[in-house]
Amino acid sequence: MTLNSKIPDGPIEKKWDNHRFNMKLVNPANKLKYHVVVVGTGLAGASAAASLAELGYQVTALCYHESPRRAHSIAAQGGINAPKNYPNDGDSIWRLFYDTVKGGDYRAREANVYRLAQVSNNIIDQCVAQGVPFAREYGGLLDNRSFGGAQVSRTFYARGQTGQQLLLGAYAALSRQIGLGNIKFYDRREMLDLVVIDGQARGIVARNMVTGKMESYLGDAVILATGGYGNVFFLSTNAMMCNATATWRAHKRGAFFGNPCFTQIHPTCIPLSSDHQSKLTLMSESLRNSGRIWVPKAKGDKRHPNDIPEEERDYYLERLYPSFGNLVPRDVASRRAKEMCDKGHGVGATGLAVYLDFSTTIKRLGKKWVEEQYGNLFDMYKQITGEDGYQQPMRIYPAVHYTMGGLWVDYNLMSTIPGLFVLGEANFSDHGANRLGASALMQGLADGYFVIPYTMGDYLASNKFSKVDTNHGAFKDVERDLDSMTKKLMSIKGKKPVDEIHKELGKIMWDKCGMGRNEARLKEALQEIPKLREEFWNNVTITGSADSFNQELEKAHRLADFLELGELMCHDALQREESCGGHFREEHQTEEGEAKRNDEKFAFVAAWEYKGAGNAATLHKEPLTFEYVKPSQRSYK
Amino acid sequence: MSEQTMNLKLKIWRQKDKNSKGQFVTYAMPGVSPDMSFLEMLDLLNLKLVRNGEEAVAFDHDCREGICGTCSMFINGRAHGPLKGITACQLHMRTFTDGETIVIEPWRAKAFPIIKDLVVDRSAFERIMQAGGFVSVRTGGAPDGNAIPISKAVADEAMDAAACIGCGACVAACKNGSAMLFVSAKVSQLALLPQGYAERKTRVEAMVAQMDAEGFGNCSNTYACEAECPKMISVEHIARLNREYVRAKLV
Numbered sequence: 056m057t058l059n060s061k062i063p064d065g066p067i068e069k070k071w072d073n074h075r076f077n078m079k080l081v082n083p084a085n086k087l088k089y090h091v092v093v094v095g096t097g098l099a100g101a102s103a104a105a106s107l108a109e110l111g112y113q114v115t116a117l118c119y120h121e122s123p124r125r126a127h128s129i130a131a132q133g134g135i136n137a138p139k140n141y142p143n144d145g146d147s148i149w150r151l152f153y154d155t156v157k158g159g160d161y162r163a164r165e166a167n168v169y170r171l172a173q174v175s176n177n178i179i180d181q182c183v184a185q186g187v188p189f190a191r192e193y194g195g196l197l198d199n200r201s202f203g204g205a206q207v208s209r210t211f212y213a214r215g216q217t218g219q220q221l222l223l224g225a226y227a228a229l230s231r232q233i234g235l236g237n238i239k240f241y242d243r244r245e246m247l248d249l250v251v252i253d254g255q256a257r258g259i260v261a262r263n264m265v266t267g268k269m270e271s272y273l274g275d276a277v278i279l280a281t282g283g284y285g286n287v288f289f290l291s292t293n294a295m296m297c298n299a300t301a302t303w304r305a306h307k308r309g310a311f312f313g314n315p316c317f318t319q320i321h322p323t324c325i326p327l328s329s330d331h332q333s334k335l336t337l338m339s340e341s342l343r344n345s346g347r348i349w350v351p352k353a354k355g356d357k358r359h360p361n362d363i364p365e366e367e368r369d370y371y372l373e374r375l376y377p378s379f380g381n382l383v384p385r386d387v388a389s390r391r392a393k394e395m396c397d398k399g400h401g402v403g404a405t406g407l408a409v410y411l412d413f414s415t416t417i418k419r420l421g422k423k424w425v426e427e428q429y430g431n432l433f434d435m436y437k438q439i440t441g442e443d444g445y446q447q448p449m450r451i452y453p454a455v456h457y458t459m460g461g462l463w464v465d466y467n468l469m470s471t472i473p474g475l476f477v478l479g480e481a482n483f484s485d486h487g488a489n490r491l492g493a494s495a496l497m498q499g500l501a502d503g504y505f506v507i508p509y510t511m512g513d514y515l516a517s518n519k520f521s522k523v524d525t526n527h528g529a530f531k532d533v534e535r536d537l538d539s540m541t542k543k544l545m546s547i548k549g550k551k552p553v554d555e556i557h558k559e560l561g562k563i564m565w566d567k568c569g570m571g572r573n574e575a576r577l578k579e580a581l582q583e584i585p586k587l588r589e590e591f592w593n594n595v596t597i598t599g600s601a602d603s604f605n606q607e608l609e610k611a612h613r614l615a616d617f618l619e620l621g622e623l624m625c626h627d628a629l630q631r632e633e634s635c636g637g638h639f640r641e642e643h644q645t646e647e648g649e650a651k652r653n654d655e656k657f658a659f660v661a662a663w664e665y666k667g668a669g670n671a672a673t674l675h676k677e678p679l680t681f682e683y684v685k686p687s688q689r690s691y692k
Numbered sequence: 693m694s695e696q697t698m699n700l701k702l703k704i705w706r707q708k709d710k711n712s713k714g715q716f717v718t719y720a721m722p723g724v725s726p727d728m729s730f731l732e733m734l735d736l737l738n739l740k741l742v743r744n745g746e747e748a749v750a751f752d753h754d755c756r757e758g759i760c761g762t763c764s765m766f767i768n769g770r771a772h773g774p775l776k777g778i779t780a781c782q783l784h785m786r787t788f789t790d791g792e793t794i795v796i797e798p799w800r801a802k803a804f805p806i807i808k809d810l811v812v813d814r815s816a817f818e819r820i821m822q823a824g825g826f827v828s829v830r831t832g833g834a835p836d837g838n839a840i841p842i843s844k845a846v847a848d849e850a851m852d853a854a855a856c857i858g859c860g861a862c863v864a865a866c867k868n869g870s871a872m873l874f875v876s877a878k879v880s881q882l883a884l885l886p887q888g889y890a891e892r893k894t895r896v897e898a899m900v901a902q903m904d905a906e907g908f909g910n911c912s913n914t915y916a917c918e919a920e921c922p923k924m925i926s927v928e929h930i931a932r933l934n935r936e937y938v939r940a941k942l943v
Contacts, residue, residue, distance in 0.1 A: 102831070105831065106830075106831040109830040120754070120762065121752070121813070121814060121815065122814070122817070122818055122858065124760075124761065125760045125761060125762050126760075127754070129755065129759050130759050130760065139837070139838075141838065177834070180834040180835065180836055180837045181829075181834045182837075183834065184827065184829045184834035184887055185829060186827045186850075186881065186887045187854075188850040188854050188881065189837075190851075191841075191842055191844050193843075193844050194841065195841025195843050195844070196838045196841055197838055213854075214851060214855075216759065216855065219857075220851075220854060227821070227825055227826035227827070228826065228829075230818070230821040230822045230825060230826055231822070231828060233818075233822050234823060242818075265807060294754040294755040294760060295753060295754050295755075295756060296754050328727040329727060329728070331725065331732050331735065331736055332732060333729070333731065333732050333735055334756050336756075336757055438778070438782060438784065439784065440727070441727065441784070441786055504831045504832075505831075550743075552739050552742040552743060555739070596743070597742075598741070598742050598745060598746060599747045603708075603709065603808070604709070604750055604807055604808040605750075606748065606750055607748055
């Protein structure tokens, strides 16, 4: 099969407009005859379900939470980008497009990114109309702030809770359509497989998480908006339930997986305190504006940080990057922190942390100023660590935060399975090898509000659908297979709880496919993961029963998929013999230790095709061309 | 960071499903690090239970950052535990002392039936939102975001109300099981903003009617809801809801 990205012809600023005109429409009376199943109701899923229902399509929406308002979109703090140019500082659609392609280290599709920049302005208008309480200036107009990776102020925000407020906006639109009877909504349902009939995605089978029953949902098309797979690392800033099951099982039904190795590691997280830790907490990157990062010059120095004299501290970012200092991009800051710890300079009980020190700023501007700027973050730090960041340096360490990879989609957001569309973080997305801050909310809502309502209509109007119901053999087969898979999991009755094996997988992934990757370690991981997978299938233990509410069983299904996805991530990282964005291959760096891209050989999207259990996945390449933003090497010296 | 661990006793509500009778079960819980979060302490308990072939304690949780509103438990008689302005997932074990007995219960309210152990069904909140917790705008066609200026003070107050995470602590803390703080937070947010003006009347009527239909109790102004709200939503929003309701009925 050949990959067709279906990028429309014409100059980049006209592509989307032309395409919208050329796409087929479904006439208003006929929309009611079509039925779309939406899986996942975070920003992308809720906005898609609501917008499609408003148009008149029949929609079924499902999520594994008890309410769409719990989706992890809610945790995004910083903001959402749009080039409104309200501050009059020279912003434009073109500049947002340029920043995003460059920030992604030239591994994103130009046409998609341009469309994203184009529709982002509409998102702000839409959200304001919904009653999203964005921050405002005294004159009553919307406020903007600056954010990493941009020289203009284009980030709209609602205190530190922008994701929450945007999600509540989409949730309100979704709730309205549910109340009107245009959307049938099912909570506490987890999709466990995709149903393909006559080569078309025609529905899903989900587990009712309260009764344990496998339930079939039929549609003429299926949308997956099921988020990212950062939890393959066990520890990440993702919510506990975030998982790859929906996308992975769709992959096994024929959807190619794009750039699985592209993961983003965020530099300013609160470090691990013990083996019992369940997740990592992010602190806003803005802390790096006023804090200085350092480690002791002496290896294994166990003195209290306040007892280490100035001349015995290594402010390594300021030393290595005199012009950017502590403000180097996320990937650089993260990698250098890891390097310092690997060399034995790490601090704290685990030795896996570096100091973020505010004493210079406190001396210069006073504690009160720091409190006003960052008070809530210092409170949060104290709540978690019990330490006072004003009295002694904070300890920080990088953590897995976002996955740029995901199911491969064409310009219409359709996967390689006809009728299966993938939105938001779940697709391989517009962020290339590195996502800029305040861009995830933008992409999720762009996909849901402003792209899928058009491309879905085109798909439905252009295809014929055989008349089937959920008694069709394909649904029954999948239900039966899932029941027997569940029965098998329950019957293993081994010695290890799910979380214990998940932690072991996380450690392999973090050590060998994390911030720094090399051939030898990736090959080790490729030996270890299949062994761990085998242990899982022989030695996991799940208590409770399959026909009731059972969180251990839920986790087991998710881990079964992480154990396969992790392996593909390592294969992808191994084949990509270059460093770009969040993917750093230690063999490919400059003399100063910076990422070295190889545009000649690796300017492509890696799209992996599943070839059955035990067989190696096949790599397909979608070449990337850069007509408008010419690739250059990044430098922060 | 502390080296010492604590020995605790946990009294946890166990209930097989909605229709079964529940009971407290006591667990000895040694080796608790003060640096653990409360939910990590429960993770540790569950690991031990599963290793012993006993069923894990079911509890709702997700983001573990205090924003998703999923976690929902009564800890020593307090919604989300003893500290002010945080959710259960933000509570750390250093708040407790060695040797202490901790009582853990689900939200108790008529409108929130128990699904299992500490997990309750809060879908009543969903139906209230579906009745009117929105501005009826469809995607597309919205005017420019700056077309209607909104004073900073009003926008800030709307944001205070919008900070509600829908966890249900207000209902659980209220002796009447009233949902007034939850409902008022949404009514207030949208009554304050010009975008919500057009539907002020129908919104408050529909949401209050649904609230009553779900079996939530009446508000008797004890303010337990405000005291236990992890986002410290003010009861002033209840006052605004009442004004909106009277206005809707009179005008």
